Amino acid sequence: MTPQDNRKLKVFECFKSIQGESTYAGRLCYFIRLAGCNLRCSYCDTQKALSFDSHTEILTPEELTQRAVSSGCNLVEITGGEPLMQLENVCVLCERLIAAGGMTVLIETNGSIDASSLPPEVIRIFDWKTPSSGESSKMNLDNYRYLRKCDQVKFVISNRTDYDFMLRKVKDFSLFRKTENILASPVSGSMDGAELISWMLEDNFPGRLNIQLHKCFKDVL
C-alpha cells in the first residue's frame, strides 16, 4: 500500500437528496455514507452499511470532495455506519470539503467515539443512543460535556422510557445551556409522533420535534 492508499475511505454510497433530519431538514444535501459501524442498534435502518467490508468503493478525500462539489449542493453530510471509525481520514475529508469553499459540512455520529479532533468548522450531530437502541451505555460522554452552540444532539425515541432518559440527560449535562439544537426523533413505525408531541407540550420541552422527512417521501427520495 502506498501512503496515498492509506488516505482512502471505505464508502458505502454517495447520493444527492433532501436532508431528512436535524435543523437542516428540507435542504438539498450531498450525502457521503461510509461503511462500518461499531454499534448494533435495535432499530438500525442502515444495516447494509454496518460491516466494514460493505463498502462499494474506496475513494480518496480528494475524489469525494470532487463529487460533492460536482453535486452542486452547498450542504454535505458525512454519515454511516459510524463515520468516526475512519476518523483520521474523515478529518482530511472535512478539511478538503471546507477548503473547496461554499459548503456547510455536517457529520452525523453515534456519539461513541471522541469527536474532538474534527475541524472546528464541521457541525457535529450526535445521536445519543437511548435505552431502546440497546447501545446507550456505549456513549463517549466527553462529546456531550464539550458541545458547541452549533452542534446538535438527537435522541431517537421509541417509548416513554426513552423520552424520560432524554429528559434526564438534558438536565444532567445542561444541554440547553450549550446548544438549543436538541432533537426528539420518534422512531418511524413504532413511536406515535402525536403522543411524543403531547409529552413535549406537557413538559414545555424546548427542543425540536425531528420528523424523518426522507421516510415521509420514500417513494421519491
Ligand code: SF4
Ligand atoms: S449507530 Fe447508526 S448505523 Fe450504527 S447500528 Fe446504530 S443506527 Fe445503525
